[in-house]
Amino acid sequence: MKKLLALLLVMTMVLSIGITFAGAETVGAGKKVGIAMPTQSSERWINDGANMKAQLEALGYEVILQYAEDDVQMQVSQIENLTAQQVDCIVIAAVDSGALTGVEAQAKEAGIPIVAYDRLLMDTDAVSYYASFDNEGVGRAIGEYIETAKDLANAAEGTSYTIEFFMGSPDDNNAVLLHQGVMKVLQPYLDNGVLVCKTGRTSFDDTCILRWSQETAQQWAENYLASFYADEDLDIACSAFDGFAYGIRSALEAAGYTSENWPLITGQDAELMAVKNIISGQQTMSIYKDTRLLASKCVTMVNAVINGTEPEINDTETYNNNVITVPSYLCTPVAVDLSNYEELIIGGEYYTPEQLGQ
Ligand code: BGC
Numbered sequence: 001m002k003k004l005l006a007l008l009l010v011m012t013m014v015l016s017i018g019i020t021f022a023g024a025e026t027v028g029a030g031k032k033v034g035i036a037m038p039t040q041s042s043e044r045w046i047n048d049g050a051n052m053k054a055q056l057e058a059l060g061y062e063v064i065l066q067y068a069e070d071d072v073q074m075q076v077s078q079i080e081n082l083t084a085q086q087v088d089c090i091v092i093a094a095v096d097s098g099a100l101t102g103v104e105a106q107a108k109e110a111g112i113p114i115v116a117y118d119r120l121l122m123d124t125d126a127v128s129y130y131a132s133f134d135n136e137g138v139g140r141a142i143g144e145y146i147e148t149a150k151d152l153a154n155a156a157e158g159t160s161y162t163i164e165f166f167m168g169s170p171d172d173n174n175a176v177l178l179h180q181g182v183m184k185v186l187q188p189y190l191d192n193g194v195l196v197c198k199t200g201r202t203s204f205d206d207t208c209i210l211r212w213s214q215e216t217a218q219q220w221a222e223n224y225l226a227s228f229y230a231d232e233d234l235d236i237a238c239s240a241f242d243g244f245a246y247g248i249r250s251a252l253e254a255a256g257y258t259s260e261n262w263p264l265i266t267g268q269d270a271e272l273m274a275v276k277n278i279i280s281g282q283q284t285m286s287i288y289k290d291t292r293l294l295a296s297k298c299v300t301m302v303n304a305v306i307n308g309t310e311p312e313i314n315d316t317e318t319y320n321n322n323v324i325t326v327p328s329y330l331c332t333p334v335a336v337d338l339s340n341y342e343e344l345i346i347g348g349e350y351y352t353p354e355q356l357g358q
Contacts, residue, residue: 028061031306034082034090035063035117039070042212042243044269044291045093048118051295052091056302070211072096079103083110089302093117095211096171100124113305117298120173122321128305130319130328131298133289135174138333139181139240142266145285145335146236147185149264155194163195163236164224165207166217166244173321175212178240178268179204186238195236198228209244218247225255233261242267242274245283270336275345276356278338285337288344297329 033056037049045067053063064082068075075095082090083106090107092114094100101124107114108126116130147153150161165182168175183202189195190202201207209216217239225234237248245267252262259281267274267286277283297312304311315328336344345351 026060027303027307028056028059031060031089032062032064032085032087033302033306034079034085034087035065036075036078036082036090036092036094037065037067037117038075038093038095038119040067041070042241042269043271043273044289047291048093048295051292052117052298055295055299059299059303061302068095070095072099076100076103080106083107083112086110087112088306089113089115091115091117091298091302092121094119094121094172097173098122098171115298115301115305116326118174118294120319120321120326122173123323124321125323127321127324127326129301129311129313130326131294131301132174132319132328132330133294133333134330135177136181136184137330138174138268138287138289139178139183140185141181141287141333141335142178142238142240142268142285143182143185145266145337146238146264147189149284150236152189152194155189160194160196161235162229162232163190163197163238164199164221164234165197165202166209166220166237166239166241166248167204167207168240169210169212170204170208171210172212175208175240176204179207182238182240198232199224212241212243214243214247216247217241217244218251221248221251222254225251229255233257234263237263237265239266240268242269242271242283242286245274245277245286249277249282270345270350272351272355275336275341275351278336278341279356281338285335288334288336288350289331290348290350293331297331301329 037045049065053065056063066078072095097119104124104126113128114126116127118132121127167179239245245265264284270286270288274286301311303309312329313327315330319326319328
């Protein structure tokens with residue numbers, strides 16, 4: 001009798017767990033989502049893909065996750081392929097935001113909705129929603145960090161700091177906005193001479209680095225240091241990306257910089273290596289973009305286009321892609337440095353102390 005009761009109890013538990021899971025899983029049951037990510041060469045996109053996949057699978061969706069390794073043509077073929085497989089929605093973080101109009105139109109014709117992930121899809125009416133971070137806000141946060149750290153607003157008469165800029169890819173709308181945000185804060189100090197850019201390269205056109213290449217950033221830094229900073233140290237490297245910060249670090253080491261004259265170096269993404277470099281002093285700050293949060297906002301958009309629910313939107317004005325203004329959800333970027341990484345990064349369980357070598 002006891003055995004029978006125990007068996008009944010176990011069966012009831014199994015059944016109720018099954019029902020609970022089935023409840024969460026039914027939203028996406030029988031539906032396929034294709035995710036086209038730009039590259040695995042930078043850690044952030046690996047995390048973005050993994051988070052999106054896990055969160056969608058938890059809702060019962062089948063997920064096809066693809067990376068294009070920064071190859072525009074490869075991404076075009078991947079999206080063509082996802083359309084041919086008749087997925088129910090395609091999420092795209094573009095390699096080149098303007099190069100996908102043909103395949104986007106094909107998907108639209110096939111009745112497949114598209115959600116833009118992190119990078120706005122340009123020149124198309126085939127995109128339903130956009131999930132990202134406040135990209136101009138990222139630039140402002142970098143600019144404000146430099147402004148505060150060097151107390152630029154109260155610089156004494158005759159005090160100046162040298163600065164060089166390493167901005168993002170010209171085919172990525174985020175990079176344009178980031179530069180605008182940086183310059184909103186720093187342009188006045190370039191104008192009044194508190195900041196001095198010895199190469200004279202401050203415009204977006206002069207400072208953008210195609211495909212966010214770490215190697216190019218390193219080469220530029222090497223050239224700048226050799227040609228413009230032989231007699232005077234570089235005080236600030238305003239870098240738009242953690243990857244650039246790694247390249248700049250190598251160039252500085254090769255040029256003989258030490259902790260005595262190490263410049264302020266900014267970054268973006270709070271990659272694991274960047275946070276380690278912040279702890280050891282080789283990078284000053286980064287922008288913390290919680291990819292788990294971004295993925296969760298994007299998932300509400302995928303649900304919306306597939307199941308007709310209402311996604312969370314907090315911006316309906318900013319992101320015009322030259323054809324339509326795309327309803328967006330923008331997460332808030334936060335500056336991270338030595339003073340707050342424990343609270344933000346470890347406290348937020350983004351990385352464990354073990355991952356950070358502690
Ligand atoms: C993203 C950044 C990232 C950069 C390079 C941008 O589109 O918004 O977070 O650092 O691409 O991968």
